[in-house]
Amino acid sequence: MASRWENLVVDAHDPARLARWWAEVLDYQIVHEVTDEVEIRRSPDELPGLIFVSVPETKQLKNRLHVDLRPVDQMAEVERLVDMGARRVDIDQGEASWMVLADPEGNEFCVLSGTGLVG
Known part of the structure; x- marks a missing residue:
C-alpha cells in the first residue's frame, strides 16, 4: 500500500x-x-x-526541497511576490526559464514560466 x-x-x-x-x-x-x-x-x-x-536556528544552506509555482504571468507574479517581501536569489541556475526567489525567512522557491522545464 x-x-x-x-x-x-x-x-x-x-x-x-x-x-x-x-x-x-x-x-x-x-x-x-x-x-x-x-x-x-x-x-x-x-x-x-x-x-x-x-x-x-536560522536557515543556513540552500534548500534540498523547494516549492515550484506556475503562475499565468511569471513576471507579474515575481513582481507581486517581491512586493510582498520575497527576494531574488542566484543559486547558479544560469539561463533558466524559471526565477528563483526566497521567502522572508530565506527559503528558496521557483516561479516557473508558462512553459518550459520544472525548476
Whole structure:
C-alpha cells in the first residue's frame, strides 16, 4: 500500500508570520494554529497542506526541497511576490526559464514560466 502525501513541514523562526505570507502567496487559509505551529491548506478538507513549525536556528544552506509555482504571468507574479517581501536569489541556475526567489525567512522557491522545464 502506498503512502499519501499529507503535509510539507517548514522550519521557521516565526511560524505564524511565515504561514500567513505563504497563505497569501498560494491563496490558502489557516486551518490550525497553536503557539509553535501553523497549518495552511487550500481548504480545510483538501490535502496536502503546509505546516510551519518553530525552530530556534536560522536557515543556513540552500534548500534540498523547494516549492515550484506556475503562475499565468511569471513576471507579474515575481513582481507581486517581491512586493510582498520575497527576494531574488542566484543559486547558479544560469539561463533558466524559471526565477528563483526566497521567502522572508530565506527559503528558496521557483516561479516557473508558462512553459518550459520544472525548476
